[in-house]
Amino acid sequence: MNASDVGGTMGAPDWMMEATTPFGSVLVANRGEIAVRVLRAARECGLRGIAVYNDLDSNSMHLNFADEKIRLPGEDLASTYLSMDAILDAARASGADAIHPGYGFLSERSEFADRVIESGLVWIGPSADAIRTMGDKIRAREAMVDASVPVIPGKSIEVSGDEDPLPQLAAAAAEVGYPLLLKASAGGGGKGMRMVEEPKRLRTEYDAASREATAAFGDGTVYVERLLRRARHIEIQVFADRHGNVIHLNERDCSLQRRHQKVIEEAPSPAVNPGLRSLMGEAAVQAARAVDYEGAGTVEFLLSDKGEFYFLEMNTRLQVEHPVTELITGLDLVHMQLSVAAGLPLPVKQTEVGISGHAMEARLYAEDPSTGFLPSIGPIARFDTPDGPGIRVDTGVRTGDEVTTAFDPMLAKVIVHAPDRASAIRRLDQALSQIILHGVRSNIGFCREMLVSDSFSGPGVTTDHLDDMDPPSRPEEPIRGILSVIASAAERLGLHRAAVTSVPSIVDQHTGHPGDPFRTLSRNFP
């Protein structure tokens, strides 16, 4: 019998005594670094932590942080981490009181939230209705318009082949503002979509669009939408309890993305001043209120270079980048999730939420920049993580693990906290330089190049930034000589006795697809 089983409702810890829905154990329906993160928090909170794992994960790191582990039979995601039945069975088998979904997998499936609650368990997340509304772009946009949250200006107009649509279009365009995008609702794949810089180009571009998508434009709906160029991706962390309190925990800036994948995140944003922060924060709180939100959520906005911001979407779960908010606010978001799910009020008021210093996170992916960021697989022969003042590492892997294509390629997150942005950049760069990761290729070098690039150290990063970056450069000649000497010395000194089984090379000479790990899984070497 667990110490926390004594005396409380369902074995809930003492701090939950006043709660309306106390619980004593939590099943974490996830894997990797987020499962480690949540299971650690559960322990700190005096809760029994229950991990789940599939047959590829039977030695994975998150199991070390659990009081109990339940196997999800199978190797594929669909029948394990993505299976509501399998997770609910595991919850029953382990006697779990609550389910934390982490991020990804089932975290934004409204049906899962419903089923967890129907099973008599505590769901650590917002209501199924909130997930449903925010998961549907059109419904979310409507809900935001109703709640007076700014959305990207847009207007749809009906055109018919019989009359000149120009007057109607010009009126809509004037209302939406330039530059804008002209989209045929029946178009798609970029067909029938034109950018219009200024009013006098409206007819030319409309005609061009019509030619591109004749059928689509002849009759039907044309959508006019403001084009936001050089926009920044700013998101606001919100938190809501069951007692009507909704607060925001400032913004995070996720403008450093590569093909829509976030690479570096920071808080606060260099582009947000206190006035803008409270406006965006208020809008995010309105967005959460509009769907009766509960728990942790993130409202994403696009911020134009003119300082206008527009609702993009709301993520109804904990975010990968939540640590940067934790570091600048001093709050533990997972603890707060657990506490809110138990029915307790938020531990802080809006006026008590401050910003201390600057936090920055780099996501460590097992992917190879030199092959166009293809996933990299192999053994993690060595993984030494950095440490030092202001450095936090959230990882789901350690030395001896294997990186396969079965799971997401994100291995770990390195997060730093420093007094200001410039020192946070230096600290993160240094922390990344301390990492020793051997056996799988990673984006560490790429992250470091990003961090020290002029466009990042200045305030001007936009979401287009990373796609413009040059491929990694090859090592300098003197370094190459030194590398060969090191390899020879290592061989001579017998340092390979600690060698690890591995894929000798992922360059596939048969198919001509260098580095494609999917092709190297079962091939014959030449």
Place this chain on the structure above:
Amino acid sequence: MYWKIDGDDKTWSVRLRSDKNNLFVDRLQAEDTEVNQDFSINHDESRGSIIIESLGRMYRADVTKVGDAWWISLEGKTYIVRERSQESTSSDMGEGGLTAPMPGTVREVLVKTGQRVREGQPMMILEAMKMEHQISAPESGEVSSIYFKEGDRVDMGEILISISTQDSSKSPGPD
């Protein structure tokens, strides 16, 4: 020893000399060009790192051998340095011994002792991590010894087969 660095086409060759407990670089070549550069090599046993002094600077490298490659972390960057197997098997292992490029299991032995083989002819198939690796003859000759049979486990770097070449006097092979 012969090396190739990922992202670089050149083959580097290194000859080391040891004197008591110290290692020195006898010769360093990039392809056919000799590189005149002084090196001092030290080993930090507590961390398993190698410390090189060269060009008036100190370089500390953390190294791990993975398969046939050395992964080297140097000044915050990671490099992969691979052994050039043909050259290294003939010059370092001597007598045309063929070594296992990775730990694994012998799946199939395709030749017999005394058999003549042509350059490139498959001689053995190793299996590791569900992948097959073919060991082929680096040059034409006669198979002098086969050290493993089907089903045997081999460690990386172990000599699998040796070949004697017709005009080679240094490797007569067993009679």
